[in-house]
Amino acid sequence: MANPLLQQYIKVTEFLGLTLGPDYEVALHDMTDKNRSIIAIANNHISGRDVGAPLTNVALKILMDRSYETQDYRLHYCGMSAKGKVLRSSTMFIKQNGKLIGMLCINFDDSKYREASDAILKLCHPDRFVEAHVQIDESQFSDKPACPPAVSPESFHNSIGDVAEDAVANELSRLGVSADRLTPEERLKIVASLKEGGIFLLKGAVKDVAAALSCSQASIYRHLAQLKSEVPEE
Structure with a gap:
């Protein structure tokens, strides 16, 4: 309740x-x-x-x-x-x-309103004119959502496994490596970033992170210990 x-x-x-x-x-x-x-x-x-x-x-x-x-x-x-x-x-x-x-x-989700705005512009001008002369810089509008390359947008999932997999995928993309090519140092950096992001607040996340990183759960716990972190309760 x-x-x-x-x-x-x-x-x-x-x-x-x-x-x-x-x-x-x-x-x-x-x-x-x-x-x-x-x-x-x-x-x-x-x-x-x-x-x-x-x-x-x-x-x-x-x-x-x-x-x-x-x-x-x-x-x-x-x-x-x-x-x-x-x-x-x-x-x-x-x-x-x-x-x-x-x-x-x-x-x-305001996508349909943006699409309608684009469609109205194209009614007034040929597509090439719009593409060449009507470029809106959305960064100037403070009330628009911004997704800088270094910042991951909020992602939505129905399971812990998907949350963990998405978080690991973002870290691997940021480093430009695949899970099977990680060095121990790189894996430690990823675990540190995941810990800072709060992924280990989710019960069972260690198992899912280990699967996404192609390593054992023991390796994840060892990295957490290296970071002087309290080992999550499983």
């Missing part, structure tokens, strides 16, 4: 989903179960998640950096939809006596 305060937000989640419409996904997370944190979700076709899905990479990072202690929300960061479309994501931190007990997240 969710915290009574969060129980009230379940109806808020449903209300916001119906009020804002199908381009807005609204998800409610219960922080007492990071592996199955979503307890309510509206318009879930946007991320493809269901009730019982785990925390995202961004939520795990927030837990690690404890930014929720000095902020009440985080606005307009970059997410990625189930269909690979860029989302504008925002999260409100639900606290009780200063303790983070939940997160209310809204993911807005």
